[in-house]
Amino acid sequence: QLPGWSLRPDGSIVIATGNDDVLGVYTCTPYNSYGTAGASQPTRVLLKDPPSFTVRPKEEYFQEVGRELVIHCAARGDPPPTVTWLKVGGAGKSSAQVDGNSSLIFRPLVKEQHGVWECTATNQVASVSAATYVHVLGTSPHAVTNVSVLPLLLAANVSWEPGFDGGYFQRFTVWYTPLVKHPPRAHRDWVSLSVPVGAQHLVVENLQPDTSYQFSVLAQNKLGSGPFSQIVTSMPRGFPVTTVPPEPPAMTVRIFLSPPQALTANETVRGVLLQWQPPAQSSVALGGYALELRQGKGGWEVLDRSIPSTKTQLLVPGLIKDAFYEFRLVAFAGSYISNPSNTVNVSTAGMEVYPSRTQLPELLPQPVLAGVIGGICFLSVAVIFSTMAACIMNRRRAARLQKRRQDPPLVFSP
Secondary structure, eight states, X not given: XXXXXXXXXXXXXXXXXXXXXXXXXXXXXXXXXTBOOOOOOOEEEOOOEEEEEEEOOOSEEEEXXXXXXXXXXXXXXXXXXXXXXXXXXXXXXXXOEEOTXXXXXXXXXXXXXXXXXXXXXXXXXXXXXXXXXXXXXXXXXXXXXEEEEEEEBTEEEEEEEOOOOTTSOOEEEEEEEEOOSSOSSSSOOOEXXXXXXXXXXXXXXXXXXTOOEEEEEEEEETTEEOOOOOOEEEOOBOOOXXXXXXOOOOOXXXXXXXXXXXXXXXXXXXXXXXXXXXXXXXXXXXXXXXXXXXXXXXXXXXXEEEEOTTOOEEEEOOOOTTOEEEEEEEEEETTEEOOOOOOEEEEOTTOOOOXXXXXXXXXXXXXXXXXXXXXXXXXXXXXXXXXXXXXXXXXXXHHHHHHHHHSOOOOOOO
């Protein structure tokens, strides 16, 4: 026997490592105390190579809808592997093609082809896969996912995870309707509520007790509305019928919540990457972070108020080219907010800017806005006074002409 070879009780031979020593022809001869009936038919052992990628697709691709996109993928092995493409989730494969070089071709690229695509190379030895994410830009938003409803007292907290925004800033609305056994009309009326910018949850209030409600979330951008999310049914909590003993007096607790630490900014191919360290001191459970920015000499604006407490980095795409920004972070725990972190400066001069998933608000300083409004009001008043003066002068001129026509002509006799 060679190192790594072993024989099982059932007569099978196990070769731990395949190399040139295992090549050859093998026979198996069974025997017992009476002898043997002879050897088995010979079998030949060959070594084959599993597939390996020679051209691997990039991690992600960005392309406008309606354009052509080609994603290359190639592999080798012994025997030569077969390369196939599959969209994770199954939808959107019908119009995609694979050419003779195993490249995936979208001609044209459509919204339904947005998502994760997987290239798989397979031969008789093994299969290997490589995944890539295709971002289809210039479309209406995709449906939100993971919609959940938390029942509250005569209210409900609706939360969700946003889908891809199509390359434009997107807003959300929450739709809800009560479920009644005998509605007054054949179709129930749905009520919609706008969601504040940057939020991924909304508390729907003034609901009726002992009544089930259906909830759905709709995303919209400048190109239109995406599909509604799945409908979730929930019933708000009513007032308790049992008496509850009064709560003991609250004790005064001093809260310690220091600001986030070591905020840094680095330029990447997809935008500016912000990184930080959690607060050094916190006497309560950290609820999350809020990101603030300032452009030029303007005031501080809240860009994202729902950063999870588990995150220590955030990608900020969609910055305006050739501009100067300042960023800072604050931590919050319930109703307590820390002091701001250190400020980092970012200049986008010469940066390549991708379309934004979270579009930055356009910042206009209040003094400039007040000056613009004041100028418009002054011009409006000037136009009104000029028009009134012209009307008065025309009336006076018409009165003088009328008077001259009515007066008799003067006749001078010699």
